[in-house]
Amino acid sequence: MRFLNIFLCAAIISVSSMSSAATLISTDNSLPMIGDSTSGIISLDKEHRVGQAWARTLRGSVPLLNDPIAYSYLYDLLWQLTAHSQLQDKRLELIVLDNPTLNAFAVPGGIVGIHGGLLLSAENEDELASVIAHELAHLSQRHFAAQLEESRRNRPFTLATMLASILIASADTQAGVAAITSSIAAQQSSRLAFSRQNEQEADRIGMQNLVAAGVDPNAMPRMFSRMQRAQRFQGARPPEFLLTHPVTESRIADSLNRAAQLPIPSDVKPSLYFDLTRTRLSVHFANNPQKVLNYYQTEAEASQTPLDYYGLAVASIRLNQFKQAQSALSKLPASWKQHLFVKLTEAELQIAAEAWLTATKQLEQLANIYPGHYAVELLLAKAYMGAEQPNKAIQVLNKLKLDYPTDINIWYLLSEALGQAGKTNAVHQARVEYFLLTGQIDKALQQITFATREPDLSSSDIARLKQLEIDTKRVREEMKMDL
Incomplete structure (x- = not known):
């Protein structure tokens, strides 16, 4: 492979x-x-x-x-x-x-x-x-x-x-x-x-x-x-x-x-988090999306088990069959509907259907309950961007990157949100960070060059760009040295 x-x-x-x-x-x-x-x-x-x-x-x-x-x-x-x-x-x-x-x-x-x-x-x-x-x-x-x-x-x-x-x-x-x-x-x-x-x-x-x-x-x-x-x-x-x-x-x-020779913990129990994640990935890695949707549809009708309905919902979202996804989620037990991953999946459905305001409302509520949660905050940033509220997305992503500084999805979304907000110089800097994290040193240096050509740069902007150039060249030497 x-x-x-x-x-x-x-x-x-x-x-x-x-x-x-x-x-x-x-x-x-x-x-x-x-x-x-x-x-x-x-x-x-x-x-x-x-x-x-x-x-x-x-x-x-x-x-x-x-x-x-x-x-x-x-x-x-x-x-x-x-x-x-x-x-x-x-x-x-x-x-x-x-x-x-x-x-x-x-x-x-x-x-x-x-x-x-x-x-x-x-x-x-x-x-x-x-x-x-x-x-x-x-x-x-x-x-x-x-x-x-x-x-x-x-x-x-x-x-x-x-x-x-x-x-x-x-x-x-x-x-x-x-x-x-x-x-x-x-x-x-x-x-x-x-x-x-x-x-x-x-x-x-x-x-x-x-x-x-x-x-x-x-x-x-x-x-x-x-x-x-x-x-x-x-x-x-x-x-x-x-x-x-x-x-x-x-x-x-x-x-x-x-x-x-080792003790077995007395409170070992199945993990719904694992089951939901495993089901998501079974849909993700399916070579034929329609075939996996048909599979979960058949299984859900035959067994009416919550996990099959969840699989049907995820597969339906993948194929943009939003009404079917909503119907599958509605058939989950009340306890499942309160599970974080199910709530996030419902938010994914709203994002896929471009129901941006509904998605932001759902995710804002989850953010209050689970502050700093990776999936909650990342999906919230996407919803804000879809709702054309890039400044809110930027605020979420700037906080999230403090806990996940090497996550390239965060830096990519941040550069997109900054572009949506018209903050061109900040876009260049976010792209530099993204390219550094992916080992694309020449592209990082190119972004720094582009940024220095922007009009109306403040003294702090110039100092920041100079420091980024120093950091970028240091990373290049470290990669040569170690690999």
């Missing part, structure tokens, strides 16, 4: 430049943390800068999921699990890819990536949480720094070979499998053990953190078994997650044994 190719290209570039990075690391003035030997290899601050530079490339190279409801759900779940992790540096960033495959990854510096398809592969929230907890454990145990130290002791650094083989596999299954087999055979047993040790440690710590977060630890072996079955159904082409996180019978058995 194109998404995985770009992800692995970035990883391969960073791995292949370890020798030059090692020189840079040795000149880092950050002191190692007491009791943390990996900080002497690469500091937490250095990891963060590497991660941010890599994230800029990712954001500008792959489609990101543009579903504020799904994003807010995953964001909240990530932070719920983070609260029970051993992360020393909690500067996390969630990136959700518009990709239907089963995959998740963690990158040094607190970057957590999730493919939308991961929710389609998990049967419940506990299974989804088990994957996220595993990735957080990789970050908290700083396995990147540990791999770097291992590479210094055992040359060559064969992780680069493995990543290159996986990249081949994503484009050519047979050649890729042969390359992976060859690279594994060439590896020293000590290095294979080191890799297995990282995975086992992430499994062990992830499961402990699941229990602390009130999640059933048995979700992890269940998810492993599901992944293994998915691999069997797909033949020689395994899910992307299994290319970097191999699941074996022994690993499943080990995770089952570990789960048996």
Whole structure:
């Protein structure tokens, strides 16, 4: 898949430049943390800068999921699990890819990536949480720094070979499998053990953190078994997650044994947030929108279950069948109608139908109840723009960007709202920020040039543009240095 190719290209570039990075690391003035030997290899601050530079490339190279409801759900779940992790540096960033495959990854510096398809592969929230907890454990145990130290002791650094083989596999299954087999055979047993040790440690710590977060630890072996079955159904082409996180019978058995020794929280219950989000993504990733609408229509008529009616509403909105969407939402139980995600879906319906005043009224009420909520505020800004109230949208987005400073959807909408309000100079500055976050440095510099040509610039405007130019050139050097 194109998404995985770009992800692995970035990883391969960073791995292949370890020798030059090692020189840079040795000149880092950050002191190692007491009791943390990996900080002497690469500091937490250095990891963060590497991660941010890599994230800029990712954001500008792959489609990101543009579903504020799904994003807010995953964001909240990530932070719920983070609260029970051993992360020393909690500067996390969630990136959700518009990709239907089963995959998740963690990158040094607190970057957590999730493919939308991961929710389609998990049967419940506990299974989804088990994957996220595993990735957080990789970050908290700083396995990147540990791999770097291992590479210094055992040359060559064969992780680069493995990543290159996986990249081949994503484009050519047979050649890729042969390359992976060859690279594994060439590896020293000590290095294979080191890799297995990282995975086992992430499994062990992830499961402990699941229990602390009130999640059933048995979700992890269940998810492993599901992944293994998915691999069997797909033949020689395994899910992307299994290319970097191999699941074996022994690993499943080990995770089952570990789960048996851990307590099961007494109050584990199904998550409606998960069910609603998963249903949204099943509609989003459907290749044939009409077919998925017909499916939910048939299911809703046969079972009359709320989730099928919700799926019918989402599918109807996608095909602009607004009356049918409203009818489906009206058939939900009263308790469901009070759920935040259902209320947001109703607001989405009003926005899609261009009922701007109704949408703004609904979302303003939700904003009073859920101040600062990502999906509520983002949809409210869209509604204000549709209602030709750009200044209100700007006010909402300026507040939202303080909590989500690297969210490209916010910066894109902000530049559009500023343009609608006729604030040309501010448009250029917002676009600069957008281009910086997506690694498009030349376009950022071009926007700065355009801004300097605007008439009636104040001294503060000129100073701000000069600072933006300095920041942009610094980002360019950081991206060259780290990637």
